Amino acid sequence: MEAVTDRDRRKQLEERLAADSAYEDKGLIFATALGKPIQGTSLQNGWKRIAQKAGLRQLRLHDPRRAHASLLLRQGAHPKIVSERLGHAEVGRTLNTHSHVLPQSRAEAADRLADF
Numbered sequence: 001m002e003a004v005t006d007r008d009r010r011k012q013l014e015e016r017l018a019a020d021s022a023y024e025d026k027g028l029i030f031a032t033a034l035g036k037p038i039q040g041t042s043l044q045n046g047w048k049r050i051a052q053k054a055g056l057r058q059l060r061l062h063d064p065r066r067a068h069a070s071l072l073l074r075q076g077a078h079p080k081i082v083s084e085r086l087g088h089a090e091v092g093r094t095l096n097t098h099s100h101v102l103p104q105s106r107a108e109a110a111d112r113l114a115d116f
Contacts, residue, residue: 004029004030008029008030012031015033015034015035016035018033019033019034019035022034023035024036043061044060044061047059047061065086066097066098068085069082069085069086069094069097069098070098070101072085073098073099073101073102074101074102079091079094079095082094082098083095
């Protein structure tokens with residue numbers, strides 16, 4: 001899954017051309033119309049507007065990401081794949097954060113081993 005789409009690239013190029021010499025090329029993937037880093041408050045405020053328009057309760061910007069990981073793990077996706085999707089360098093970070101949702105409890109694991 002690629003994070004940056006052709007639409008994103010076109011929009012950034014249009015903004016760069018419109019801003020002309022005022023554009024600061026900092027090599028960012030996502031930036032303001034002038035090429036500067038997007039502030040966290042701007043992202044959070046934009047997310048709140050989107051969530052409100054969609055009729056969602058007030059969610060933090062990070063909540064859909066955590067839900068995505070938790071749902072994948074609960075459905076049996078391999079933790080390494082989930083870790084890669086989240087961009088974690090180590091699968092241990094993913095498991096430390098989301099292991100509570102894994103479908104297999106300690107008792108189930110012991111039962112499976114005994115059955116084997």
